[in-house]
Amino acid sequence: MVQKKKKAAPASKARKPKRDAEKKFGKKTNMSEFRAQLDSIGVKIVEVTADGNCFFRAMGDQLEGDEEQHMKYREMVVQYIVKHREEFEPFIEDEVPFDEYCDSMMKDGTWAGNMELQAASLVTRRNICIHMLNSPRWYINNFSGREATNMVHLSYHHGEHYNSVRLTEDTCQGPAIPVVIKTDANVASASINSQTKVKDVEKSSQRSTYDHTSVKLVMAGTGCSNVAVVEHVLEEMDGDVATAIEYMIAERLSLGSDDADGDIYMNYACNGYYYAWVNSKMDGSSV
Structure with a gap:
């Protein structure tokens, strides 16, 4: 069992380590195993550039078939967060001022976190399925009915890199063909x-x-x-x-x-x- 986190003093919350945009992403270790895992359910990993924009690049590939649209999706997500400040501001870590946080997130190469994934789901009106090696899939699930059918599929590697996931037969020309997993x-x-x-x-x-x-x-x-x-x-x-x-x-x-x-x-x-x-x-x- 995972050990429960001890309660901290009210003035100090537990903090996740800061991500470093200079780190090397997209490690190849276990990639063949990951590919085999996804192949068993009829999907494949489509790699995107590892430059700190990987989440937004993967969204661009999923929705337009073009990872170079990453800044478009970054701007969409940040603007959504700005417009819904009251919903997102309480969850900014390390007591960073809201405007400073958003300015940083708007910059090329800044890593996306849980808040950006949630905002991306809401602004694109898509649920998101994240595939992980030897682990259950993780769903960011905000919509039901027809809106739930065109789900974005991503893979997550080593806690630091996202790639796009498409059907095995998808030629990767244009938006991803909808993936339906049982x-x-x-x-x-x-x-x-x-x-x-x-x-x-x-x-x-x-x-x-x-x-x-x-x-x-x-x-x-x-x-x-x-x-x-x-x-x-x-x-x-x-x-x-x-x-x-x-x-x-x-x-x-x-x-x-x-x-x-x-x-x-x-x-x-x-x-x-x-x-x-x-x-x-x-x-x-x-x-």
Whole structure:
């Protein structure tokens, strides 16, 4: 099991290491294994330039078939964050002023983080599926129904580089051909269920410590549709959204869970002031 993060003093949140745009990206180690893993589900890795713009380059390849459009997507994402300042400003790390953060993110070569992935999903109105070597897929899931069908598919390498993922038969001329993986339909369904659960919780509980934006960001970043789980993890992580997402993903991997059937997180029982993990995965019933 992944060790729980200890609560820090209120004045200091846990911080992720800063990314260095000068680092070497796109390591080739295990690339053949990664390619074989994706080949088994009918998709392939399409490499993009490793220059700090990789996430935006991969988005350009997915949506236009042209990674050189990376600045266009960077600007779209940053402008969305600026326009929705109240939703994103609380999650900027290291006490960096909002305007300074956005100015830095607008610059060529600045790495994208969890906040940019969420904003990219919202501004392009696409859910995002991120493939990782020997790990369950990670879904940034904001839309359901027809909007959930054209999902962006990316691969994530060594915690530092994104590539584009396309169907094996895709000639890479123009936007990516839609990829349909069996569990993607379950993810879209989970989105509807999560929206219903949020409304139910709002009606039945007045004890929510965290604002809906924090909860929704964690739910989108982890694919977890259980509001009680998300709120509890946010409490354990002192409200730090990025740390909560990373913890939940790591916890999921340590449990050996797969993503074969809907919400892959364990059931979470909530009864008044008592919270307990229940050692069984979701069987399709609501909590």
